[in-house]
Amino acid sequence: MTLESALKAAREAYAERNPNSKAAYDTAVQVLPGGGTRTTLACEPFPIYIASGKGGEMTDVDGHVYKDFLSDFTSGIYGKSHPALQAAISKALTTGVQFGGHTTSEARFAAGLVARFPSMELVRFCNSGTEANLNAIGAALKHTKRKKVVVFEGAYHGSLLCRFSQNEPEDVPGVLRAPYVSEVSLSVKALLDPITTEIGAILVEPMLGAGGAVPGDPVFLEGLRELATRIGAVLIFDEVQTSRLSPGGRQALLGITPDMTTVGKYFGGGFAFGAFGGKREIMDMFDVRRPNPVSHGGTFNNSALTMVAGATALEQILTPEALSNLNALGDTMRDMLNSGFQTSGAPFKVTGLGSVNQIHCTLANELRNSAHDLLFFGLLERGYWTAQRGTLALNFQNTSEDVEEFVAAVVDAAQAVTVAANGN
Incomplete structure (x- = not known):
């Protein structure tokens, strides 16, 4: 059996097990292009449709139960039904929503973020x-009165900026793509030195997230800090994913303070959320008490439910101890998976930090997608929810026992890939 024939058989078995998801998909494609509004969830021949979730598990419309090891691509850090969030949100619902005005939870939430990130002297919320990231870039360019932004190969800073990770820089005027390397190398300097007076912002993920859970070398990140200071640019750390690595994100672990920081995902307590903050001299541009302030609107920027959920999460759930334990569990899982792959000879390896990791296939390029898909279907059949591309993110509902069972399932599923790849 070849890898392609094994994948064909896996897809057929998947389709047979999930008739209700197929029916839901057939309905969805009538009104949604491709059947959905989130490309990362696309799946051939059709995606799974979820009926409910509780704790660290989800149940699909065909009644299959999955243990969640994706955590909504890092944003579902609390699991599906954290009691503290349920209680806070239920109470907030009784007082009303959509006020079109401020609530005291807004400043409460902001104070919690500012306390955790010294790089955020002031913060503003978005969705x-x-x-x-768009607002942070805009603020940086306004502050420096410059027009060029530096980003890095493999980075993902949001759906409107996804071209940054493609070979199409001409489609994003003013954007320069530099190598994501182990240090601020000659290649980076050669690209930037001739135009240093034009660069207003340097935007970087301390670890590539969607780009494969590739940690940025500390020397590289420190070099960017020095470079930004030297040329007068604003250094922005995109910690939308890496903020879960410690109460103050990866910047706190490394002792590097950027000029601005962006966060999002899980900080909203399960609701749509984003925030950008930075030095007072930058963020003061948004102060309406000043002459000619920068306008920043948004109907849901201070949504009452999001503010309550976010503040509650910071105060009661995202404690230093809880995050430390979660990330230690993720480090253990990564080591166990790599050990299992090495022992079994499976063509995979895992990279990442703490609770955010990525499975990579080590086969030739033309075989990698098929290998990832076959592993994905194998894990679904074994009752585990992951991403086709190999993303793994733990949540607070995952236990050490869950991790041990998951590792065994991954190594077992990977064996099927090994057999097929070898043509056995």
Whole structure:
């Protein structure tokens, strides 16, 4: 059996097990292009449709139960039904929603973020990591009175900025793509030195998230800090994913303070959320008490439910101890998976930090997608929810026992890939 024939058989078995998801998909494609509004969830021959979730598990419309090891691509850190969030949100619902005015939870939530991130002397809220990065870029360019932005190969800073990770820089005027390397190398300097007076912002993920859970080398990130200071640019850390690595994100672990920071995903307590903050001298541009302030609107920027959920999460759930334990569990899982792959000879390896990791296939390029798909279907059949591309993210409902069982399932599923790849 070849890899392609094994994948064909896996897809056929998947389709047979999930008739209700197929029916839901057939309905969806009548009104949604491709059947959905989130490309990352696309799946051939059709995606799974979820009926409910509780704790660390989800049940699909065909009644299959999955243990969640994707955590909505890092945003579902609390699991599906955290009691503290349920209680806070239920109470907030009784007082009303959509006020079109401020509530005290807004400043309460902001104070919690500012306390955790010294790089955020002041903060503003928005509705996603995409918005946070767009606003941070805009603020940086306004502050420096410059027009060029530096980003890095493999980075993902939101759906409106996805071209940054493609070979189409001409489609995003003013954007320069530099190598994501182990240090601020000659290649980076050669690209930037001739135009340093034009660069207003340097935007970087301390670890590539969607780009494969590739940690940025500390020397590289420190070099960017020095470079930004030297040329007068604003250094922005996109910690939308890496903020879960410690109460103050990866910047706190490394002792590097950027000029601005963006966050999102899980900080909203399960609701759509983003935030950008930075030095007072930058963020003061948004102060309406000043002459000619920068306008920043958004109907849901201070949504009453999001503010309550976010503040509750910071105060009661995202404690230093809880995050430390979760990330230690993720480190253990990564080591166990890599050990299992090495021992079994499976063509995979895992990279990442703490609770955010990525499975990579080590086969030749033309075989990698098929290998990832076959592993994905194998894990679904074994009752585990992951991403086709190999993304893994733990949540607070995952236990050490869950991780041990998951590792065994992954190594077992990977064996099927090994057999097929070898043509056995």
